[in-house]
Amino acid sequence: MAIIGIDLGTTNSLAACWKDGKPVVLRNSLGRFLTPSAISVDEDGQILCGDIAKERLVSHPDSSKGEFKRDMGTDASYTLGGKAFDPVLLSSLILKKIKEDAENELGEEVDEAVISVPAYFDDSRRFATKQAAELSGLKVERLINEPSAAALAFLQKNGFVDGTYMVIDFGGGTLDVSIIESFDEVMEILAVSGNNALGGKDFNEAIYKYFLMKNEILEDILTAEDKAVLYKLAEGCKIALTTMPISVMSATIGDKEYSLTLDNNTLISISRPILEEMIKPIKQVLRDSRLNVDMLQEIILVGGSCKMPIISAYIKKITGRTPCTDVNPDTAIARGAAIFAGMKSRLSELRDIVMTDICPFSLGTAISDRYTKELRMDFIIPRNSMLPTSRTRPYYASRAGQDKLTVDIYQGESMLPQNNTKLGELNLQCPPTAEGAHICDTTLTYDINGLLLVEVKTVDGVVHQKEMVSRSNRMTGAQIEALRDRMKSLEFIARDKEKTRLLMARAERAIEESLGPTREILMKLLMDYKAAHQIGNARDMRLTEEALSKFLDQLDSFDTGIE
Amino acid sequence: MMNPEEAFKGVWEILGIDRTKDRLTIKKAYSALAKKTHPEEDPEGFQKLHNAYKGALIYASIPESKGSKEVTSEEKKEEETFDFPDVSLTTDEEEKVEDDGLDFSFVDNDELSTPRMIEDAIVNFKANNGLDSVTSFKMLAEGNRKRLTEILFSQYCNLAVVSKDVSVWDIFFQERLVQWYLPDEAFRRFLENAFREGDPNRDKLIALNTKYEESLPSPVPAQPVSPAPAFAPKDKRPGEVVISSRPANKSLIVFQIVVNLFCIALVAIPIIILNYSNMVFTPRMVDALIGFCISIGIVLVPLALVANIAAFRDRRARKGK
Numbered sequence: 001m002a003i004i005g006i007d008l009g010t011t012n013s014l015a016a017c018w019k020d021g022k023p024v025v026l027r028n029s030l031g032r033f034l035t036p037s038a039i040s041v042d043e044d045g046q047i048l049c050g051d052i053a054k055e056r057l058v059s060h061p062d063s064s065k066g067e068f069k070r071d072m073g074t075d076a077s078y079t080l081g082g083k084a085f086d087p088v089l090l091s092s093l094i095l096k097k098i099k100e101d102a103e104n105e106l107g108e109e110v111d112e113a114v115i116s117v118p119a120y121f122d123d124s125r126r127f128a129t130k131q132a133a134e135l136s137g138l139k140v141e142r143l144i145n146e147p148s149a150a151a152l153a154f155l156q157k158n159g160f161v162d163g164t165y166m167v168i169d170f171g172g173g174t175l176d177v178s179i180i181e182s183f184d185e186v187m188e189i190l191a192v193s194g195n196n197a198l199g200g201k202d203f204n205e206a207i208y209k210y211f212l213m214k215n216e217i218l219e220d221i222l223t224a225e226d227k228a229v230l231y232k233l234a235e236g237c238k239i240a241l242t243t244m245p246i247s248v249m250s251a252t253i254g255d256k257e258y259s260l261t262l263d264n265n266t267l268i269s270i271s272r273p274i275l276e277e278m279i280k281p282i283k284q285v286l287r288d289s290r291l292n293v294d295m296l297q298e299i300i301l302v303g304g305s306c307k308m309p310i311i312s313a314y315i316k317k318i319t320g321r322t323p324c325t326d327v328n329p330d331t332a333i334a335r336g337a338a339i340f341a342g343m344k345s346r347l348s349e350l351r352d353i354v355m356t357d358i359c360p361f362s363l364g365t366a367i368s369d370r371y372t373k374e375l376r377m378d379f380i381i382p383r384n385s386m387l388p389t390s391r392t393r394p395y396y397a398s399r400a401g402q403d404k405l406t407v408d409i410y411q412g413e414s415m416l417p418q419n420n421t422k423l424g425e426l427n428l429q430c431p432p433t434a435e436g437a438h439i440c441d442t443t444l445t446y447d448i449n450g451l452l453l454v455e456v457k458t459v460d461g462v463v464h465q466k467e468m469v470s471r472s473n474r475m476t477g478a479q480i481e482a483l484r485d486r487m488k489s490l491e492f493i494a495r496d497k498e499k500t501r502l503l504m505a506r507a508e509r510a511i512e513e514s515l516g517p518t519r520e521i522l523m524k525l526l527m528d529y530k531a532a533h534q535i536g537n538a539r540d541m542r543l544t545e546e547a548l549s550k551f552l553d554q555l556d557s558f559d560t561g562i563e
Numbered sequence: 564m565m566n567p568e569e570a571f572k573g574v575w576e577i578l579g580i581d582r583t584k585d586r587l588t589i590k591k592a593y594s595a596l597a598k599k600t601h602p603e604e605d606p607e608g609f610q611k612l613h614n615a616y617k618g619a620l621i622y623a624s625i626p627e628s629k630g631s632k633e634v635t636s637e638e639k640k641e642e643e644t645f646d647f648p649d650v651s652l653t654t655d656e657e658e659k660v661e662d663d664g665l666d667f668s669f670v671d672n673d674e675l676s677t678p679r680m681i682e683d684a685i686v687n688f689k690a691n692n693g694l695d696s697v698t699s700f701k702m703l704a705e706g707n708r709k710r711l712t713e714i715l716f717s718q719y720c721n722l723a724v725v726s727k728d729v730s731v732w733d734i735f736f737q738e739r740l741v742q743w744y745l746p747d748e749a750f751r752r753f754l755e756n757a758f759r760e761g762d763p764n765r766d767k768l769i770a771l772n773t774k775y776e777e778s779l780p781s782p783v784p785a786q787p788v789s790p791a792p793a794f795a796p797k798d799k800r801p802g803e804v805v806i807s808s809r810p811a812n813k814s815l816i817v818f819q820i821v822v823n824l825f826c827i828a829l830v831a832i833p834i835i836i837l838n839y840s841n842m843v844f845t846p847r848m849v850d851a852l853i854g855f856c857i858s859i860g861i862v863l864v865p866l867a868l869v870a871n872i873a874a875f876r877d878r879r880a881r882k883g884k
Contacts (some may be wrong), residue, residue: 184594344603354597356613386613388606448606517682521734524686547737 003112004096004102005149005337008129010069010173010199011304013094014038015102015113018332018342021349021470023153023335028101031332031503035098039090040064041081044483049097057226065090070173070197072132073125088128089352090522092135099138112139114341116333118146118174118192119360120281123411123452124422127195135375141449142344146171147178148357149336150187150302154327155180156339160185160353163297166283168323169333171303171310173199177281179289179296187355191288191384193281194360198274200238206271207234207262215258226253237262242307275314281317283473288384288515299323302332321448358384359446365419366408372531376523380513390445397439403432405444407456413512423452426466430458511554517553525551574622577615582622589619616723621680622714670851678726685718694740716754812877819870829860 004026012034016025028035030051041063042051048056048064056064064079066086078085095115102110116127126143133140162183166205169176176194180187207228212219222230233249235509240247241264252257268275286293292479301312301323312323343350364379380391405428412420433439443455446535456464509525525548532540575582578592593616602609643833692711719735735741744750833856837844844852 055647183590186594186597346603352598353600354594354601356602356609386610388602388610390610448602516679517686518684521682543737543742547734 002102002106002110003114003262003341004106004110005144005339005341006098006113006336007146007149007334007337008069008095008115008132009037009171009333010201011037012172013098014331014334015098016109016338017102017106017332018338018347018350021461023156023330023338023342025334026105028098030528035094035101036066037079037091037094038064038066038067039068039085039093041083045081047093049093053124055069056114058232059225061224061228065456067173067201067460070551073122073128077484084538088132088135091132095133095136097136098384101134102318104131110138112141112341114142114144114344115140116146116336116337117143117150118169118171118194119147119176119178119192120174120196122361122457123423124421127162140267142340143178144337145172145189145192145202145360146333147176147182147192147302147354148187149334149340150300151178151180151187151336152355153332153336154300154302154324155182155187155204156335157327163293164190164295165300166285166296166462167300167302168281168306168315169194169303170278170301172201172305173197173201175199175278175281177285179285181290185353188386189358190291190358191285192358193284193288195277195281198277199306200308201366202274203267203271203305203375204231205273206378207237207249208261210266210270211251211258214260216329217258218252222253233475238267238308241267242309245247264310265311268314271310275310278311278314279318282315284513287513290510293319293321296321300327301325302327302329304330311456312442313409316412356386357448358386359389360384361415363409363411363446363452364445365395365425365442366410367395369527370417372534373398374527374530375417375418376527377410378419379519381446382443382519383413384515385446390443392441393442394441395431395439397435397437400435401440402430402435403430405430405440405456406430406455406456407440409452411456415508415511415526424454424466426454426456426464428456428458428462428464431460432463433459453492453508493528494552503529503545503549503552506552510552514555522548522551522555574615574618577612578619583619584623584625586620586623589616589623593619617814678722681718681722681725685715685722688715688718689738694738708740712744712750715740815870815874815877819874822863822867822870825863829856829863 002017004015005023005470006015007013013036014025014028014034018021018024023034028031028050032051035050036054038050038053040048040056040060042048042056053064054066057066059148065078065080065085068078068090071087072091076087078090088337095113098186099113099457113133115129116135117126119130128137128139129143147169150169151165151167154165154167160192160231164179164181167178167180169174169178174194174196174262175198176482181190182188196538211217211234230251233251237247237249237260241262246261246263248259248261250257252258299315299321300321301315305311306325306329312325315321315323339350339353339440340355343353343355359381362377362379362383363381364377366375367378368374369376378393379390379393381434382436385391405426407428408417410417410420410424411423414420430439438459440459441457443457445453445455447453451467454466458464504526507522507529511522511526514522525544529541529544529548532544576591578591578596579587583589596612597609601614625644643848671718694711694715715738716735719731722731833852836842836852837849
């Protein structure tokens with residue numbers, strides 16, 4: 001009975017296992033390490049998986065699907081060969097394939113696995129991943145964050161050198177950045193950030209767009225097959241640039257031949273928005289862990305996209321540090337997951353390694369503000385809290401004689417509950433109290449397996465408990481139509497209010513980015529500002545505006561060591 | 564939210580080491596224990612251990628510099644002089660402190676020493692004592708209110724020292740409680756005294772003071788800004804007269820004027836003579852005159868230059884640093 005580590009990636013997936021004192025990457029039925037995360041349905045209704053499906057993505061775009069990891073945890077649905085699939089089902093097919101290949105390779109049954117997920121995956125996506133594993137017949141108790149897995153692989157290979165590391169995991173579809181501190185084989189994740197919708201695919205897209213622009217082709221005249229071919233060519237062009245200084249992309253559309261010559265400098269200039277987007281989470285983790293880039297022992301690059309020379313060049317340019325690329329970016333995560341699987345099954349060689357992970361998002365409840373009576377978030381577990389964690393906060397009655405309580409649990413960084421993901425709610429009765437009197441204590445417990453437990457203790461000593469499993473927002477076609485109609489009816493806000501709205505938006509953005517007392521102060525300043533505007537006192541408006549904008553300026557000037 | 568005091572309680576027993584600021588010792592103790600209390604086997608025990616470890620690291624991050632001690636002792640000394648003329652703190656009010664259910668929890672807590680913890684404590688403190696709204700702290704007894712202000716101030720002092728960030732004072736001055744007291748001259752005097760001489764914060768306070776006075780519709784009797792002329796240039800107000808700290812060097816000025824006049828004369832006299840006199844000049848005489856002027860000019864012009872530079876520097880030196 002073996003327990004394996006699986007890297008379920010956006011573009012490629014692979015498995016590894018702890019064997020003879022080191023993590024070993026397992027080959028698939030084709031003898032390759034990487035299994036492309038793509039599914040295709042052939043004419044007979046049979047499922048094709050891996051490399052074949054990847055090829056069919058180009059040839060049969062209507063009956064093939066890749067990159068479904070990006071849609072995990074959403075209600076996306078695809079029709080392949082006349083049948084409807086959702087991302088969970090497609091992922092479970094990939095996992096099943098990997099499980100069978102691993103059993104073949106190892107010669108024993110595999111029934112348990114540790115699956116890696118992007119650190120920035122929220123609860124619903126994690127839940128969907130677990131569901132997919134369950135469907136494929138694998139027992140998955142634990143998910144490991146991809147950057148943590150990469151760091152684990154790196155440290156295991158280099159003999160656990162003490163220090164603080166930054167791991168940048170830039171895969172096909174996601175970007176994850178985390179800060180990890182290692183001391184005496186005890187590893188601790190200090191901060192995590194990322195972008196769920198940024199990856200190597202965006203470079204393909206950029207090259208594709210550039211090709212169309214240079215050759216003056218209108219996108220409208222292209223057929224679905226043409227587009228798929230061009231995407232594939234763009235990807236090939238990008239991959240060629242990792243080893244060669246110049247690459248030529250040529251295609252025949254209709255009966256005309258088009259071509260494009262690309263070098264790395266051009267690639268940098270056309271993908272500037274992607275690179276700039278990449279820097280945001282890097283700054284964020286440094287800010288969250290209050291570190292300067294010079295205090296890092298090493299910057300480790302993993303993930304397929306980091307094979308591109310422009311990535312390491314760009315990171316070197318903005319941080320002034322040469323990133324370390326000596327871990328195999330393709331297999332590092334799977335190897336890390338395998339080490340973690342070994343640790344989880346308490347192998348004697350891995351007994352002394354301790355690794356703690358963190359909660360990548362804030363969890364909290366919606367409360368009514370004391371002064372403005374607006375709904376706002378009260379964060380109980382701030383992001384980057386170590387797991388397992390359990391925190392309690394007291395709450396007070398918002399009106400006299402309150403005898404009903406609705407405890408809504410949200411996940412997210414926005415100060416406004418409606419912008420966050422609702423995980424669930426608890427409705428309960430309590431003895432009526434005076435306004436502002438203590439009404440209940442809410443405890444959130446987030447355990448090591450990512451299970452969230454809500455416990456509300458009312459003043460009369462009754463304890464209400466509920467396990468939360470997030471459900472994604474379901475939206476029907478009618479709702480989407482309604483939203484569209486609403487969009488049309490919306491008008492631009494008045495010119496003189498733009499400044500005020502900008503400051504509020506800036507404050508809200510900063511609230512999402514910040515933590516702890518800074519966040520509290522920001523929320524208070526923003527509420528003061530809003531209250532002053534409601535009352536309309538000129539002096540208060542000026543004072544609160546000054547206070548808020550000064551504080552924001554100060555926050556934005558926090559020096560992460562990156563320009 | 565966890566009470567910061569509790570966070571430190573038992574930290575050292577859990578880690579099994581003596582109170583220390585040595586991060587390496589703390590980390591070693593933690594990593595050794597973490598292997599015994601593995602998170603896979605004993606998640607609750609591990610969480611306790613981890614909390615203790617984090618607490619110890621916070622303790623270790625308290626700067627040991629005398630800086631923080633200095634301010635604390637000084638601010639304590641100054642607190643005694645913060646005395647409103649109409650109110651005196653009586654024992655009755657001390658008891659009332661308890662009755663009001665006010666929270667003075669961090670009055671003598673010098674363990675709070677990371678910016679985060681202090682900010683936290685300030686937010687807690689304000690929430691617990693209802694300092695967030697004017698109406699709620701208006702209800703407090705004057706003595707309590709004063710005391711709370713003192714505490715708030717001392718916490719901001721700590722915050723400024725620990726975070727080494729002067730801009731916390733901007734937030735301090737935005738505090739409602741501070742805004743409430745700011746019209747009071749005694750309070751402003753107290754604040755001014757509390758900031759040490761030469762402290763950059765003092766500059767800020769003075770600037771704020773002047774701004775505050777300007778914003779008043781009917782200005783209160785202007786308070787002498789500062790006895791220290793050192794701050795004058797930064798917040799120079801229109802109409803402010805610069806008073807020189809030492810008298811001008813008279814001989815230098817006379818010298819400068821004389822030399823400059825000679826220079827002008829040296830150019831003007833030959834021109835006047837050559838153009839406007841009735842004398843008839845032979846070319847030889849013109850040559851001689853010009854030669855004479857140039858030979859004097861060689862000496863005089865550098866002299867004038869030196870005199871002008873000296874006078875300019877002198878004047879600038881007197882205007883203040």
